[in-house]
Amino acid sequence: MALPPDVCPPMADPFSPMSRLRGGRAAAMLLFIAALAYAYRDVAVRLIAQWSADENYSHGFLVVPLAAYFAWTRRAALREAPARPSSWGLLLVALSLCAFLAGVAAAELFVTRVSFIGVLAGAIVFIFGTRHLRLLAFPVGFLILMIPPPEILFNQVALPLQLFASRA
Helix, strand or coil: CCCCCCCCCCCCCCHHHHHHHHHHHHHHHHHHHHHHHHHHHHHHHHHHHHHHHHHCCCHHHHHHHHHHHHHCCCHHHHHCCCCEEEHHHHHHHHHHHHHHHHHHHCCCCCHHHHHHHHHHHHHHHHHHHHHHHHHHHHHHHHHHHCCCCCHHHHHHHHHHHHHHHHHH
């Protein structure tokens, strides 16, 4: 007696073109994550150290898990969205890596940190397509909150607010 198809669905063919595509995309994602972790390791260490040392930026520890949660809430839409990889993502990755190199050469932490978000957005477009980036626009954009602003900008905003608060 055979089981109904809804109880025991047929096994997927591991050699079908779709399974190779999924395996290739997974391999590309793993390779990308490893390369990103290697390239941004010093930036991440300094960023985490700044979150730990400066109470103005300690909220950074919450931003990444919250962004991951926001992305997770979109999992059904992401699963349904067709994957249409685009070469424009590679251009965005290249431009962001140029910004990273310029930031490293100029010892500008803000530029190197922001370039991470550009690389992430470009990788999403390159591996999955623009539809996926549109679905993940808020979680990816939310990551900007983990990056402390440059000191000159922070002081331009904070000092007048401190003076205003001390007068009140």
